[in-house]
Amino acid sequence: MAGPAISSPEWYLKVKDASSDIDRLTIYHFGFKQAANGTLIFAPLDFSTAPRAVLDIGTADGLWMRDVQSSLPSPPHGTHTFIGTDINESFFPASSPSTIRYIKQDIREPLPPSWQASFDLVNLRMILIAAGSGSAQRTVVNEHIKLVKPGGWIQIGDCDRICPTPVEENPRYHDMFACIRAVCHSSGADPLEAPNMKKWLEEAGLLDVQERTAMRAVGKRNLDEDLGSKGIEADLIIARGFADAAKGLGPSVKPLPEETLDTLVVDLEKELSEIGAYFPMRFIWGRKPS
Numbered sequence: 001m002a003g004p005a006i007s008s009p010e011w012y013l014k015v016k017d018a019s020s021d022i023d024r025l026t027i028y029h030f031g032f033k034q035a036a037n038g039t040l041i042f043a044p045l046d047f048s049t050a051p052r053a054v055l056d057i058g059t060a061d062g063l064w065m066r067d068v069q070s071s072l073p074s075p076p077h078g079t080h081t082f083i084g085t086d087i088n089e090s091f092f093p094a095s096s097p098s099t100i101r102y103i104k105q106d107i108r109e110p111l112p113p114s115w116q117a118s119f120d121l122v123n124l125r126m127i128l129i130a131a132g133s134g135s136a137q138r139t140v141v142n143e144h145i146k147l148v149k150p151g152g153w154i155q156i157g158d159c160d161r162i163c164p165t166p167v168e169e170n171p172r173y174h175d176m177f178a179c180i181r182a183v184c185h186s187s188g189a190d191p192l193e194a195p196n197m198k199k200w201l202e203e204a205g206l207l208d209v210q211e212r213t214a215m216r217a218v219g220k221r222n223l224d225e226d227l228g229s230k231g232i233e234a235d236l237i238i239a240r241g242f243a244d245a246a247k248g249l250g251p252s253v254k255p256l257p258e259e260t261l262d263t264l265v266v267d268l269e270k271e272l273s274e275i276g277a278y279f280p281m282r283f284i285w286g287r288k289p290s
């Protein structure tokens with residue numbers, strides 16, 4: 001019987017060794033940041049003129065918030081404030097400055113009424129798949145748009161879950177994504193919604209909606225050798241989790257032959273070390289009318 005799919009809410013609730021999962025998420029954070037040339041906030045929100053309220057959904061240990069906070073200009077009066085939410089409280093740092101609060105919240109549950117129209121920026125990075133189906137993911141986006149102040153911004157980061165390079169170049173990276181898609185589908189989650197998200201924001205009435213793709217370079221493809229090799233370790237955790245889960249799928253939905261699944265992690269490690277690969281991210285942002 002397959003365990004919960006890595007990245008599902010059930011997986012994150014079962015994580016016992018929070019530090020090793022945080023290590024993986026930390027490597028991803030710096031990989032996404034590098035791929036976006038250092039940009040963490042794509043929305044053109046001015047932090048220098050007024051204190052801003054930021055909400056980060058599925059924050060884990062709040063690294064995105066902490067990295068953002070350390071890079072922002074101070075407003076002339078007051079301070080920028082951050083709230084990070086996550087289903088797994090064990091990820092939250094033991095202590096944090098008074099400007100950053102952590103709150104346990106499941107994205108599938110109703111949001112606190114006092115949060116309506118109260119944030120200048122709502123960030124949802126690598127979290128929407130946890131909602132499940134495409135329509136559930138879209139509902140989560142719409143519910144979080146309600147939390148944005150008039151004139152404020154929502155920003156989404158999600159991945160395509162399709163290897164962007166030809167199969168001849170990255171056969172095993174294609175296999176890893178095939179496992180991810182099959183396991184997501186079998187657990188009722190739609191893994192291919194990222195290309196639809198720009199339209200979701202436009203159809204929700206947001207303005208200035210924009211999208212940018214950013215390829216996280218893994219292994220040999222990364223000019224930063226250290227980040228490249230750490231990226232291999234992070235992706236192998238994903239590959240191992242999804243290949244194991246794929247083995248438990250029924251024959252009609254199993255994405256790859258058993259023997260390919262058996263050697264996927266070893267074969268992928270070789271491919272990433274010798275060739276490298278790109279993990280395709282999309283960032284989408286839009287402004288709520290004033």
Ligand SMILES: C[S@@+](CC[C@H](N)C(=O)[O-])C[C@H]1O[C@@H](n2cnc3c(N)ncnc32)[C@H](O)[C@@H]1O
Nearest residue numbers: 009012058060086087088105106107125126130
């Ligand atoms: C892939 S990590 C992304 C972490 C962070 N947003 C980032 O981009 O680095 C997904 C996070 O969402 C959390 N999560 C999973 N299911 C959730 C749910 N239903 N509600 C809230 N958080 C959830 C996990 O505990 C984990 O911290």
